[in-house]
Amino acid sequence: MESWRQQPLVFWIFILPGGLWLLLFFMAPLALVWLFSFGERAGVIGIEITGTLANYWEALEPLYLGLFWKSLWIAAIATLATLIVSFPVALAVSFASRQMKPILLLLVILPFWTNLLIRTYAMIAVLRTNGYINYGLEGVWNGVSAATATVGLGALPAFQPLTLLYNNTAVIIGIVYIYLPFMVLPLYATLERLDRSFLEASLDLGAGQWRTFFNVVVPLAKAGIISGIILVFIPALGTFLISDLLGGPDSQLIGNVIERQFKAANNWPLGAAMSFLLMYVTFAVLALRSMFMNRDV
Amino acid sequence: MSDRPGPLDYSRKLWLRLWLLAVFVFLYAPIVILVLFSFNDSKRNIVWRGFTLDYYVKAWHNAPLIEAFVNTLVIALIATAISTVIGALVALALWRFRFPVKPLFEGAMALPIVIPEICMGVALMAFFARIGWPTQMPWPLSLASITVGHVAFCFPFVAIVVRARMVGFDRSLEEASKDLGASEWQTFRYITLPYMQPGLIAGGLLAMTLSLDDFVITFFTSGPETLTFPVKVYSMVRFGATPEVNAASTLLIVITIVLTVIAMLLQRPDKELQA
Amino acid sequence: MTASPWHMRPCPTSRRRFLQGSAAVAGSLPWLTRPARAAGQVNVYNWDTYIGENTLAQFTEATGIEVRYDLYASNDELFGKLREGNPGYDVIFPSSNFVERMVAADMLLPLDHAKIPNIANLDPAFTDPAFDRGRKHSLPYFWGTMGIGYRISAAGDTPPKGWVDMLGGDRFAGRMAFLNDSDVIRITLKYLHYSLNDKDPKHIDEAAEALIKAKPGIKAFAPDTGQDLLISGEIDICQEWNGDILQVMLEDDDLNYIVPEEGSLLWEDTMAIPKGGPNLENAHIFINFILDAKIHGEIATEVKYPLPNKAALEYIPEEDRDNPAMYPPEEVRARCEPNIFDAERDTLMEKALTRVLAA
Numbered sequence: 054m055e056s057w058r059q060q061p062l063v064f065w066i067f068i069l070p071g072g073l074w075l076l077l078f079f080m081a082p083l084a085l086v087w088l089f090s091f092g093e094r095a096g097v098i099g100i101e102i103t104g105t106l107a108n109y110w111e112a113l114e115p116l117y118l119g120l121f122w123k124s125l126w127i128a129a130i131a132t133l134a135t136l137i138v139s140f141p142v143a144l145a146v147s148f149a150s151r152q153m154k155p156i157l158l159l160l161v162i163l164p165f166w167t168n169l170l171i172r173t174y175a176m177i178a179v180l181r182t183n184g185y186i187n188y189g190l191e192g193v194w195n196g197v198s199a200a201t202a203t204v205g206l207g208a209l210p211a212f213q214p215l216t217l218l219y220n221n222t223a224v225i226i227g228i229v230y231i232y233l234p235f236m237v238l239p240l241y242a243t244l245e246r247l248d249r250s251f252l253e254a255s256l257d258l259g260a261g262q263w264r265t266f267f268n269v270v271v272p273l274a275k276a277g278i279i280s281g282i283i284l285v286f287i288p289a290l291g292t293f294l295i296s297d298l299l300g301g302p303d304s305q306l307i308g309n310v311i312e313r314q315f316k317a318a319n320n321w322p323l324g325a326a327m328s329f330l331l332m333y334v335t336f337a338v339l340a341l342r343s344m345f346m347n348r349d350v
Numbered sequence: 351m352s353d354r355p356g357p358l359d360y361s362r363k364l365w366l367r368l369w370l371l372a373v374f375v376f377l378y379a380p381i382v383i384l385v386l387f388s389f390n391d392s393k394r395n396i397v398w399r400g401f402t403l404d405y406y407v408k409a410w411h412n413a414p415l416i417e418a419f420v421n422t423l424v425i426a427l428i429a430t431a432i433s434t435v436i437g438a439l440v441a442l443a444l445w446r447f448r449f450p451v452k453p454l455f456e457g458a459m460a461l462p463i464v465i466p467e468i469c470m471g472v473a474l475m476a477f478f479a480r481i482g483w484p485t486q487m488p489w490p491l492s493l494a495s496i497t498v499g500h501v502a503f504c505f506p507f508v509a510i511v512v513r514a515r516m517v518g519f520d521r522s523l524e525e526a527s528k529d530l531g532a533s534e535w536q537t538f539r540y541i542t543l544p545y546m547q548p549g550l551i552a553g554g555l556l557a558m559t560l561s562l563d564d565f566v567i568t569f570f571t572s573g574p575e576t577l578t579f580p581v582k583v584y585s586m587v588r589f590g591a592t593p594e595v596n597a598a599s600t601l602l603i604v605i606t607i608v609l610t611v612i613a614m615l616l617q618r619p620d621k622e623l624q625a
Numbered sequence: 626m627t628a629s630p631w632h633m634r635p636c637p638t639s640r641r642r643f644l645q646g647s648a649a650v651a652g653s654l655p656w657l658t659r660p661a662r663a664a665g666q667v668n669v670y671n672w673d674t675y676i677g678e679n680t681l682a683q684f685t686e687a688t689g690i691e692v693r694y695d696l697y698a699s700n701d702e703l704f705g706k707l708r709e710g711n712p713g714y715d716v717i718f719p720s721s722n723f724v725e726r727m728v729a730a731d732m733l734l735p736l737d738h739a740k741i742p743n744i745a746n747l748d749p750a751f752t753d754p755a756f757d758r759g760r761k762h763s764l765p766y767f768w769g770t771m772g773i774g775y776r777i778s779a780a781g782d783t784p785p786k787g788w789v790d791m792l793g794g795d796r797f798a799g800r801m802a803f804l805n806d807s808d809v810i811r812i813t814l815k816y817l818h819y820s821l822n823d824k825d826p827k828h829i830d831e832a833a834e835a836l837i838k839a840k841p842g843i844k845a846f847a848p849d850t851g852q853d854l855l856i857s858g859e860i861d862i863c864q865e866w867n868g869d870i871l872q873v874m875l876e877d878d879d880l881n882y883i884v885p886e887e888g889s890l891l892w893e894d895t896m897a898i899p900k901g902g903p904n905l906e907n908a909h910i911f912i913n914f915i916l917d918a919k920i921h922g923e924i925a926t927e928v929k930y931p932l933p934n935k936a937a938l939e940y941i942p943e944e945d946r947d948n949p950a951m952y953p954p955e956e957v958r959a960r961c962e963p964n965i966f967d968a969e970r971d972t973l974m975e976k977a978l979t980r981v982l983a984a
Binding site: 054055056057060063064066067068070071072074075078079080081082083085086138141142144145147155157158159160161162163164165166167168169170171172174175176178179185230233234235238239241242243245247248273275276277279280283284287288290291293308311312315316321324325328331332335336337339340341343344 | 366367369370373374376377378379380381383384387435436437439440442443445446447448449452453454455456457458459460461462463464465466467468469470472473474476477478480498499501502503505506507509510511512513514515517518534548549551552553555556558559562563565579580583584587595596599602603606607610614
């Protein structure tokens with residue numbers, strides 16, 4: 054890594070468009086909401102910036118902290134599941150032949166160009182009690198039951214449909230489904246044109262396929278894994294739609310509460326404080342990571 | 351990259367193929383259901399009541415829906431193009447340079463990813479209202495406020511993906527190129543850019559996905575003159591998904607496939623200089 | 626009733642010219658070939674499935690004014706969107722408690738009654754409501770109740786009578802859904818025989834506890850999709866709005882709707898003009914057009930919500946008029962209350978809801 058002073062022109066060309074865009078159309082609007090988080094509601098729509106910390110104290114009440122904690126867990130499990138599902142997919146895409154690669158890539162991304170809500174509703178039709186998974190299972194079950202009856206073993210008890218919706222598992226499945234490309238694509242980007250001589254060397258030296266996979270491929274894909282985790286975990290932390298539509302009576306996440314503060318509860322200051330708590334934590338973690346990474350190099 | 355089969359040819363491993371198949375079933379089962387139900391002769395998507403094409407006719411004659419389609423595609427294409435370029439540039443800056451406030455900058459770049467969508471939507475709405483962003487502009491300028499917002503939350507995703515890609519890049523190649531007399535631009539064009547390409551593609555696809563799907567931020571930055579498909583769908587399916595919505599999204603799937611295939615065909619003769 | 630209300634709305638001129646220039650197939654596209662008109666435009670912001678299929682076309686036909694029709698999914702969204710300034714809407718459809726909220730926030734323009742002669746068609750019961758004395762800022766569009774939708778065959782010989790069947794006992798355990806907004810707290814207050822506008826924190830706590838107690842038997846707190854869960858057989862009973870259940874009843878004979886005997890929430894959606902809209906004159910013309918007896922009756926026939934328009938009643942089918950689920954008898958209505966706006970109470974209820982959902 055070089056200092057920006059060595060190539061100031063190149064540095065500014067690289068950093069200015071994104072930096073300015075971030076400053077003008079993200080940081081500036083965000084600053085408004087940041088001010089709101091130190092404000093008090095005055096009347097129906099007024100927000101008086103009084104510098105109060107009351108919103109943050111309220112956001113740190115055990116009720117909300119519990120939801121924070123729960124959201125962290127759900128997002129963590131879902132991110133791990135997404136990683137496990139995605140890694141072989143990314144591997145298959147990046148090791149595919151040149152003709153197949155764009156087709157596979159397209160097949161992975163195409164479902165996600167269908168509207169998210171419509172996809173989620175379609176998923177409900179697949180998973181619900183009278184949904185297609187249960188229809189399929191019921192068919193198999195009845196077939197087996199008929200078979201056992203004819204050979205004299207008696208019929209099986211009546212089919213009990215699986216409950217696949219309206220619980221926390223459904224929320225996790227939903228997150229995996231919705232955020233899959235956010236894991237597959239960064240993984241693909243690092244695995245693509247990975248230096249194969251490392252793998253060959255490992256195999257030549259007698260390491261098995263699995264050892265090569267875990268000791269060589271995974272470390273080489275580390276950057277992709279980390280960015281995939283960031284891109285899935287962080288948005289999953291704030292999700293509200295998935296828990297709204299697929300979750301059960303106790304699937305409320307912090308994202309739902311934040312959404313309600315900005316809408317139904319009409320309490321922008323509290324919603325802003327909660328959003329910023331999420332942001333402070335992520336900001337700190339990523340800034341720390343950047344400090345350590347830059348020290349290493 | 352070789353096509354010969356061998357221990358490294360993951361794509362020919364059975365378990366990997368089965369895994370891929372399972373994932374595709376997982377991804378496509380809902381899509382198949384959705385397409386099937388667009389032919390359902392019922393006002394709701396719950397129970398099958400027979401085949402009809404009515405909802406396609408309806409969707410086709412639904413002028414605002416078509417308009418929302420066009421708007422959504424235009425916004426997505428512009429936002430993707432801008433995000434990919436500035437996201438990649440930022441990624442290069444972060445990858446290549448040390449500068450004083452770098453950790454801060456990196457933390458800030460991650461904020462659009464972490465911010466709850468509704469918070470960003472409200473922030474942009476309040477911001478545009480306060481700076482007096484004009485709301486009565488002719489099309490397509492009227493889409494500018496939405497597009498600006500989309501770029502703001504899309505390009506950090508691109509930056510993260512491209513940066514992850516650059517981690518594996520051997521900088522001695524750049525030095526070699528410059529030692530051989532290539533300019534900064536030539537080195538970038540012929541050495542760095544080809545290496546970045548998978549990252550650019552992945553980042554661009556992500557940005558496109560994000561933009562096509564977003565309704566929360568779009569909702570808060572749109573007005574009566576700027577209908578978009580996700581917002582429309584959102585307000586429609588909240589009262590139960592109707593086959594008309596399914597028909598419309600089936601049309602959208604077909605349109606995106608056609609556009610993508612055309613784009614791929616146009617690309618083909620050009621390059622693929624990797625080998 | 627899934628109306629598709631946008632049938633005919635053409636694009637604004639600049640846009641149309643662009644599309645015509647670029648589309649060779651324009652002749653076959655119905656939305657590109659409408660003649661231009663000069664009488665201006667009105668920007669209407671409404672809920673989905675909440676207007677007749679041809680209403681907007683009829684309006685344009687009658688007045689020459691083009692309608693730009695945009696949709697929202699909840700009062701909260703409408704309010705949130707207009708809160709920082711009106712992005713250009715002329716007519717909106719807020720519910721009564723949001724009329725209060727928006728008037729308190731100075732977001733609505735007073736209506737010029739002289740320009741809306743069809744006010745004379747209204748049922749006198751709707752001309753002077755508590756939330757908008759003298760109808761200064763809003764005129765009624767539809768009204769209705771919140772109640773219980775259930776599967777007849779699952780209820781057996783004793784159909785449910787009230788909230789007690791859902792909240793007091795495990796008769797429908799595992800087969801129930803409630804709405805996931807603070808109205809669930811309000812109806813629980815009704816179940817406990819308090820007013821749904823009760824603002825005593827103790828009573829609200831009591832309601833939250835009652836819900837938490839019933840939670841093991843609740844399948845989902847649904848975002849206004851109870852009717853979908855009901856018709857797909859996922860649940861047997863749910864808390865829902867009357868119109869949502871009446872619409873699915875058209876598709877499934879085994880479903881029914883009741884207004885609970887403990888009383889329930891009485892709602893009214895209105896038409897209002899937000900400040901800062903570009904077409905004030907046309908907004909009045911539009912509202913007057915909707916209140917026309919025939920037009921309002923036709924819309925009601927399609928969307929199946931009760932009319933506040935006395936003159937329009939003769940234009941709806943008799944079976945609707947006589948349907949007690951749609952037009953509940955006076956003694957049932959007497960047990961229901963409207964939701965009255967009170968910022969402090971709303972905050973308490975939201976917090977109680979969060980607590981219930983987190984428990």
